[in-house]
Amino acid sequence: xxxxxxxxxxxxxxxxxxxxxxxxxxxxxxxxxxxxxxxxxxxxxxxxxxxxxxxxxxxxxxxxxxxxxxxxxxxxxxxxxxxxxxxxxxxxxxxxxxxxxxxxxxxxxxxxxxxxxxxxxxxxxxxxxxxxxxxxxxxxxxxxxxxxxxxxxxxxxxxxxxxxxxxxxxxxxxxxxxxxxxxxxxxxxxxxxxxxxxxxxxxxxxxxxxxxxxxxxxxxxxxxxxxxxxxxxxxxxxxxxxxxxxxxxxxxxxxxxxxxxxxxxxxxxxxxxxxxxxxxxxxxxxxxxxxxxxxxxxxx
Amino acid sequence: xxxxxxxxxxxxxxxxxxxxxxxxxxxxxxxxxxxxxxxxxxxxxxxxxxxxxxxxxxxxxxxxxxxxxxxxxxxxxxxxxxxxxxxxxxxxxxxxxxxxxxxxxxxxxxxxxxxxxxxxxxxxxxxxxxxxxxxxxxxxxxxxxxxxxxxxxxxxxxxxxxxxxxxxxxxxxxxxxxxxxxxxxxxxxxxxxxxxxxxxxxxxxxxxxxxxxxxxxxxxxxxxxxxxxxxxxxxxxxxxxxxxxxxxxxxxxxxxxxxxxxxxxxxxxxxxxxxxxxxxxxxxxxxxxxxxxxxxxxxxxxxxxxxxxxxxxxxxxxxxxxxxxxxxxxxxxxxxxxxxxxxxxxxxxxxxxxxxxxxxxxxxxxxxxxxxxxxxx
Numbered sequence: 015x016x017x018x019x020x021x022x023x024x025x026x027x028x029x030x031x032x033x034x035x036x037x038x039x040x041x042x043x044x045x046x047x048x049x050x051x052x053x054x055x056x057x058x059x060x061x062x063x064x065x066x067x068x069x070x071x072x073x074x075x076x077x078x079x080x081x082x083x084x085x086x087x088x089x090x091x092x093x094x095x096x097x098x099x100x101x102x103x104x105x106x107x108x109x110x111x112x113x114x115x116x117x118x119x120x121x122x123x124x125x126x127x128x129x130x131x132x133x134x135x136x137x138x139x140x141x142x143x144x145x146x147x148x149x150x151x152x153x154x155x156x157x158x159x160x161x162x163x164x165x166x167x168x169x170x171x172x173x174x175x176x177x178x179x180x181x182x183x184x185x186x187x188x189x190x191x192x193x194x195x196x197x198x199x200x201x202x203x204x205x206x207x208x209x210x211x212x213x214x215x216x217x218x219x220x221x222x223x224x225x226x227x228x229x230x231x232x233x234x235x236x237x238x239x240x241x242x243x244x245x246x247x248x249x250x251x252x253x254x255x256x257x258x259x260x261x262x263x264x265x266x267x268x269x270x271x272x273x274x275x276x277x278x279x280x281x282x283x284x285x286x287x288x289x290x291x292x293x294x295x296x297x298x299x300x301x302x303x304x305x306x307x308x309x310x311x312x313x314x
Numbered sequence: 315x316x317x318x319x320x321x322x323x324x325x326x327x328x329x330x331x332x333x334x335x336x337x338x339x340x341x342x343x344x345x346x347x348x349x350x351x352x353x354x355x356x357x358x359x360x361x362x363x364x365x366x367x368x369x370x371x372x373x374x375x376x377x378x379x380x381x382x383x384x385x386x387x388x389x390x391x392x393x394x395x396x397x398x399x400x401x402x403x404x405x406x407x408x409x410x411x412x413x414x415x416x417x418x419x420x421x422x423x424x425x426x427x428x429x430x431x432x433x434x435x436x437x438x439x440x441x442x443x444x445x446x447x448x449x450x451x452x453x454x455x456x457x458x459x460x461x462x463x464x465x466x467x468x469x470x471x472x473x474x475x476x477x478x479x480x481x482x483x484x485x486x487x488x489x490x491x492x493x494x495x496x497x498x499x500x501x502x503x504x505x506x507x508x509x510x511x512x513x514x515x516x517x518x519x520x521x522x523x524x525x526x527x528x529x530x531x532x533x534x535x536x537x538x539x540x541x542x543x544x545x546x547x548x549x550x551x552x553x554x555x556x557x558x559x560x561x562x563x564x565x566x567x568x569x570x571x572x573x574x575x576x577x578x579x580x581x582x583x584x585x586x587x588x589x590x591x592x593x594x595x596x597x598x599x600x601x602x603x604x605x606x607x608x609x610x611x612x613x614x615x616x617x618x619x620x621x622x623x624x625x626x627x628x629x630x631x632x633x634x635x636x637x638x639x640x641x642x643x644x645x646x647x648x649x650x651x652x653x654x655x656x657x658x659x660x661x662x663x664x665x666x667x668x669x670x671x672x673x674x675x676x677x678x679x680x681x682x683x684x685x686x687x688x689x690x691x
Contacts (some may be wrong), residue, residue, distance in 0.1 A: 217414050
């Protein structure tokens, strides 16, 4: 007994305890809901069976039903478009800004910090702001585009099915750019300055230095950011709720919003869970990429 | 000999800070020049200016006859070995070596062939597919050098390349770099804070302090005839002893706090001077037989050499071969050859002495050395 006790206070038992505690925490708060969600996607769930675990199993019926619905294909496509356009936009602008601030002009670090303001704002607030900007009749974006002679007539960003998804994408790029910029700035500052000096003496031009030194040295950072971007954009819910509510006619609907809509507005919990399971698969893949790219840090 | 590097009154300012002050330097093609000085003396700034990584404020800088003032680093055709080596961590040794060639559009096959030739010289042949993180300090050092050699640049610039190695490896690499220089005969500029590295490796040593070249010349000339007190104290290990003194009435002796020393001729009586004596130029003799007697404060022996410190103010260090049987508290006599004394004026500048009787003194001294004298026995 004493031996066990001393092992717990100072020894192997203590180490095991340290591991078990967070594992238990993760299992209760993340693992169980996850499993419950997966189980639900194979069951028939309605308002009356919601309170019990013992519900009739229906196999893959929910999945089959889901994919036979006419809106499923477009919504999956919307999701893919939303995720890829957001990530590309956030990454390209974020990298551009990071490189810009990397030149370290006076006040650069201060300004860089200021950029984080967009990221700390709640999604619903961002949505409200962009509602004003994107407004068809009096929005400042339309005004700007019109004055620049890019468009002739106002675009009704939120109610035109051709633009509604892009309205959310623009807001999401604005929201996520600064996070990309900060992480990429950290990655850039981790590259030793003398590598650039050596490359410069070796005859490399600025562009050659970017492609032979900066990009390869940033590989793990970029991998991590793209993976995190995928996870974050798949979690993006507030902006849809705040700007288009998935409409009009599902033209800006994406899986994460649809899952919520099915579960809590149409009370079709089984289908909501089914969509969530499909999303879990993608997020898991992104997580693997993230973990792998942060594990292999290339440093001399 | 043609000049490979020429600097004419080069100045460098960082804001108000004057980092390089009127630097004039001429480096012959194929020579090995060491820039040496304490940290913050401007030696690294000077080297980085040569590379073009720092822009000089005024003055003219020429490499191989062409003005380099407005030439960017990548067009200067100089190679640099960094203190940190600055190897590209995401490239193998071979890719590190061939980087400059590939940038210039040399084909992969040709670049590989050249890399193999260089690797054979520097002993990297078996390591070509390794990454820098898989190499030891000495191997990384070699990769950094090979990366410079492969380009056949107009000049090699070394920025304290050995300071990250342990003492034994440093001595080894010192020889290796020197041997490589003998073989390639490429113009090299070598920055170091270690005067022993400078003395042993370079054909020409430039001593710097506070952005000024204090003295330059062949290593042993610097040792034999330091131009000022700073160079005298910086070159040589252990450092030269400095004693405040006055020139005596006869103009041929220096009066110290604890004795008199014979000097050369032509000094004004009463002048305040600083006498410099290298520890290895003082001989210890039985008390009463030397120029003056001093009590001993500490005796440190490394086995082959004994360092004796006197209990005087200022203290004197004496180096003696072998292991004397001296102890702290003993009193010994010190014999000093006037020809090996250095005199500095109030500003620290060297005062030249004329020794009409140097020949006689030398003879006397060699006669004394022929009769070995074991102290304290």
